[in-house]
Amino acid sequence: MDRLPQDAVAAILARLAPRSLAASRCVCKDWRATIDARCNLRADVLPITVGGIFVSLAHQPAAPAFFARPSMARRIAGKLKGYVDLEDPDDFPYIMNSCNGFLLLYGRRVVNPATRQWTRLPDYPPPPECMEGIDYESDMYLVFHPAVSQHYEVFILPYVPQDFEFNGSLLEGTEWPPSKCIAQVFSSRTGTWEQRSFVLQGEPAATIAHVKGSEPHNGLYRHGCCNGLLLVEDVVVNPATRQWARLPPYPPVSEGMEATFWDYKLIFDPTVSPHYEVLLLPCVYMDPDLKDSTIAYALPHLSSFPPLRSPLMDRLPQDALVAILARLAPRSLRADLLPVTLGSIFVSLEHEPAAPAFFARPSMAHRIAGKLKNYVEPEYQYDFP
Amino acid sequence: MAAPESGDGNNGAARMVTLISSDNTRFEVEAAAASLSQTLQLTILDGGGGGGDGIPLPNVDSATLSKVLEYCIKHAPAAANGGAPNATAVDRAELERFDNEFVNIDQSVLYSLIMAAHNLEIEGLQSLVAKKVADMIKGKSPMEIRRTLGFPDPTPEEQAEMNAHMLEYGWAYE
CATH class of the missing domain: 3.30.710.10 (Potassium Channel Kv1.1; Chain A)
Incomplete structure (x- = not known):
């Protein structure tokens, strides 16, 4: 077979998917020449796998666990503490959010684990005047896409803390999220913080009293988002086109994993492929009474968990290979961010039987369909997205 | 005709x-x-x-x-x-x-x-x-492809070249 004419080799290689084509390129010089001359194998359009997964344990004084694919283990620096300076050397890095390979750590640190580069953001700006007592430090999101820009943005959304005292214009019955949601936005381009307004489309979801201190560790949201697509229960929605699709039934739980729950991660990158994938991660409820035993139970399984390989082939851009983040105990307020220019924000209220609140930038309001219920058919009458 | x-x-x-x-x-x-x-x-x-x-x-x-x-x-x-x-x-x-x-x-x-x-x-x-x-x-690695298709064993130079090129698309060989 090593003496086949180039035409014959080209006919064979033309039938291969990028992954096999890339492997074939290393087989011999002749094949490499054939592929380079006749096949469309471009590094920048190759599907990129998930390089690794960081798992942060909420309320657990430990560094994030890092699970790497074999080929990526040497290319992604999972031990954040080895190269990121923390405020207090005894502290541990806590991942608040991640986006297309960048990590946002507690303490205003943005990290690229593929290059070991990191930076510290300037001090938080004071909260907007009308938002006295509202926490502008806890609900943070990173927005980054290497194919669009080398720059990233960090969004902080208003969060109602446990010890919030009603005051001035913020009363018990004040609707929440507010109809005009002010986000604090840091841009790495300007190096400064600024305020950016998002306008609520439709009815507010709840009141301040409802969401006050409704802190994490009650359960896992099954919602996810990635570069503009949303995962709502078992439905994937593109709010920009109003298209949606229902996933086939989730595969059965593997043996020994009955006590776990699934965290769903949506993987999608329109600059790489029109296809998306959904990753299932095993998780446990964070029951304070179970403490360490719970975590010890969950993590060893995660490291050898086969569906990590099959249902998911990530499309993360190559140089920012890294990671997606699975938080075992999510925040109660969840914002789903739509890059590339952040057109809007979806906010799902945990344990609130209401559709997600949708905030849009004025320019995007008519382009993104925020009322999911209008065009996504729920499975049951009483369902809400 | x-x-x-x-x-x-x-x-x-x-x-x-x-x-x-x-x-x-x-x-x-x-x-x-x-x-x-x-x-x-x-x-x-x-x-x-x-x-x-x-x-x-x-x-x-x-x-x-x-x-x-x-x-x-x-x-x-x-x-x-x-x-x-x-x-x-x-x-x-x-x-x-x-x-x-x-x-x-x-x-x-x-x-x-x-x-x-x-x-x-x-x-x-x-x-x-x-x-x-x-x-x-x-689904095969470059070496497996060579073996499957009955290529002769690579010379040391070929092997070095294969290794070098495999680095370019590291993810493809998991």
Whole structure:
């Protein structure tokens, strides 16, 4: 077979998917020449796998666990503490959010684990005047896409803390999220913080009293988002086109994993492929009474968990290979961010039987369909997205 | 260059042509089947290969030619229907079963078939054998591909080159 004419080799290689084509390129010089001359194998359009997964344990004084694919283990620096300076050397890095390979750590640190580069953001700006007592430090999101820009943005959304005292214009019955949601936005381009307004489309979801201190560790949201697509229960929605699709039934739980729950991660990158994938991660409820035993139970399984390989082939851009983040105990307020220019924000209220609140930038309001219920058919009458 | 309306003595029967393999074995086959080969088609349209003449194929041995003709005879009726738009599902399933069975062969035979399919330019056979080899490649590492396809062991230089190129698309070799 090593003496086949180039035409014959080209006919064979033309039938291969990028992954096999890339492997074939290393087989011999002749094949490499054939592929380079006749096949469309471009590094920048190759599907990129998930390089690794960081798992942060909420309320657990430990560094994030890092699970790497074999080929990526040497290319992604999972031990954040080895190269990121923390405020207090005894502290541990806590991942608040991640986006297309960048990590946002507690303490205003943005990290690229593929290059070991990191930076510290300037001090938080004071909260907007009308938002006295509202926490502008806890609900943070990173927005980054290497194919669009080398720059990233960090969004902080208003969060109602446990010890919030009603005051001035913020009363018990004040609707929440507010109809005009002010986000604090840091841009790495300007190096400064600024305020950016998002306008609520439709009815507010709840009141301040409802969401006050409704802190994490009650359960896992099954919602996810990635570069503009949303995962709502078992439905994937593109709010920009109003298209949606229902996933086939989730595969059965593997043996020994009955006590776990699934965290769903949506993987999608329109600059790489029109296809998306959904990753299932095993998780446990964070029951304070179970403490360490719970975590010890969950993590060893995660490291050898086969569906990590099959249902998911990530499309993360190559140089920012890294990671997606699975938080075992999510925040109660969840914002789903739509890059590339952040057109809007979806906010799902945990344990609130209401559709997600949708905030849009004025320019995007008519382009993104925020009322999911209008065009996504729920499975049951009483369902809400 | 219009196709002759019979006229070679086989009254009423399909026109036959003779192909001669590299080891001088003569194969008599229907012109329609042999015409699946783009290379032979022009010669046959010109009236060649009939009678005692025969078309010599110096690059194809008798074992391979007999295998190639088995494919052509099976596929000729469907090809005559212009890609068989009228074919029933049963016909198509039968052809598919035949194809799968057909390439279930030794690698040396497969190699000869690839060479013959390209020399004779038989499009369907070309893509059938290409698919077979592609299936053998799928999901394998560069070394596994070499072994599967019977490449000789790489020289140290080749090995070093393979390693260097594998770094370029590291994710492909997990």
